[in-house]
Amino acid sequence: MAELAGWLGDPVAGADFPETTLRFRNDRAAAEVGLAGLDDAEWVAHFARFAPLPGNLPGPLALRYHGHQFGVYNPELGDGRGFTFAQMRDGRGRLMDLGTKGSGQTPWSRRGDGRLTLKGAVREILATEMLEALGVNTSRTFSVVETGESLWRGDEPSPTRSAVLVRLSHGHIRIGTFQRLLALDKPDEMHALIAYCLENFPGPADLAPEGASPAATLLHQVVARLADMAASYMVAGFVHGVLNTDNMNVSGESFDYGPWRWLPAWDAGFTAAYFDDAGRYAFGRQPEAIGWNCGQLAVALRLVEDAAPLIAALERFGPLYQVAMARRWCWRLGVASAGAEADAALVAACESAMRAQGIGPDAFFFAHRGGRGAEALPALGDRAPLPGATDHPLWNEAAPPALLIDEVEALWAPIASDDDWLLLHDKVAAIRRLGEALRGVPGGRPVAQGHSLQDN
Incomplete structure (x- = not known):
């Protein structure tokens, strides 16, 4: 830097x-x-x-x-x-x-x-x-x-x-970092920032067409990363709340958590921020918002690149999002992919079941981990469980760790009243145990293991 x-x-x-x-x-x-x-x-x-x-x-x-x-x-x-x-x-x-x-x-x-x-x-x-x-x-x-x-x-x-x-x-480095250089008309600095990002946040060589310019290559990489981030929010049942372009890291890493929430039930209109009156960043609109942000990066890169290769990169967002959704959905269910069409049908069936039952993804994915409960969800019937999908003792317990807003308030209460941090430490340990049970993400950064929690 x-x-x-x-x-x-x-x-x-x-x-x-x-x-x-x-x-x-x-x-x-x-x-x-x-x-x-x-x-x-x-x-x-x-x-x-x-x-x-x-x-x-x-x-x-x-x-x-x-x-x-x-x-x-x-x-x-x-x-x-x-x-x-x-x-x-x-x-x-x-x-x-x-x-x-x-x-x-x-x-x-x-x-x-x-x-x-x-x-x-x-x-x-x-x-x-x-x-x-x-x-x-x-x-x-x-x-x-x-x-x-x-x-x-x-x-x-x-x-x-x-x-x-x-x-x-x-x-x-944010999408907003590039937007500033466009607003100030700084092409030399834009080229330098693109080079910095390509060097320090490299992506697979085949993400961009052969011979693509640095600007187009970067946009292809960012589109792929943010499509996966959008899918990861949906599979987690997570609502970020403030998906502004200054909160979009071009490395594809989610950050800056303010009014976040986890879904109590599968509801596309659920919002996290009390000030999001129009529902711009509601749960079901998050992929749209993140894709729009990619478009703003493309606008900024027009300072140094023609429109056509940037548009080609943006057009990949939707298909890449669907691929990431299927991969992550099967991973959290602990079942193998059965092909693109069957995976899309599985996601739709699961969403429909959650809406009908009025439950959220934490309870749903737990109930069906490794293909359990296929009699209530026929779309699971032809799925093979992933190796070791239900080996961890957590999957035999009554329910998985969740993080709904009422529990967040309950974890804060003893800290506020008595400076008692025990419940928070216990919750972090339980969440890390969930990560161990889920065994990382295929194609993503695995959950680190082998280190103990040490808090003061």
Whole structure:
């Protein structure tokens, strides 16, 4: 990122917090980037006081970008309460960022205080852990430190406690990063950003036609990644809530969790954000919204590329989404594919059954894991179970872990009233056990295993 830093972001400093109480450290994620050996004092020094990691970025960088927010273009965006703090390689050679949330004001804070509520940090722990278990390519909550400030917010009881969160992500380059360069008419910087993304977020060579330009190649890769992300949300029964272009990472990794929800029942019109009055980002409209965002990336890339190859890349979104839906649907059911037509029929039959029964995907996929209950769902009758699909003891229990909003509130209540974190720690352990039982995603990033949960 150093080669882009002069125009990609602004050097900033983290806030000087009155307290630093370590609440969550993700040693499983830290082990992937060589940081699990830090003791708690070192952890707090780096991830709450933001002492630079040895040999890393000299200081934090608040990134600049524009974006469409609920369809309205906003050129006044940027990292307003966070920054990129460090970069490193994981065990597979991927470039990874450590980015913050709630680390103080930046030039892009506008009227915000740059802070994060502790409840917001707890919700992000839960969202990222559950999404990872369900095979979604997601950022991971790396660290949460309580900071001792009282915050006033209009959407939760105030004053409320504050925290600073660090996330581990495969990059923070957004569709909105490209939109900013188009708005400012910066073709040289656009070429440099495209080259950076192709180098650091490489995709299979056959995703783009032979001889495609760098811009068209990148769009083919992003379309494939975001089509898979859209499918992963649907199979997880997850509603992100704020699918603006500034929240779309071109690496294909889901991130930035605010008013998220999991479905209590299969309902295409279910929304997560109380302010989404028109249902723009309702559950069933998420693929449409993500595809629209890909279109905005194509518009930005027109600064350096003709329309025809970009349109060709965009036209692949729908078919790639359908392929990803079938693959992920069969995976979560624990059954083998029976071909494109049969898989599409299976998805439709399952959706119909959930609507008829008034249940959500957590209960449904659990009940039919490995082809169980085929007598109630004939479309499962000719499916072979995946090897080991129901071997894990979790599949013999009464129900799987879920994360509906009532339970989220119940997990927060003892923290708010008695500073009791036991229920949260137990829930994270149960979610990780679900990830072990699901055994990763074919063609996606597998759930990491072999590391214990260590929280404070």
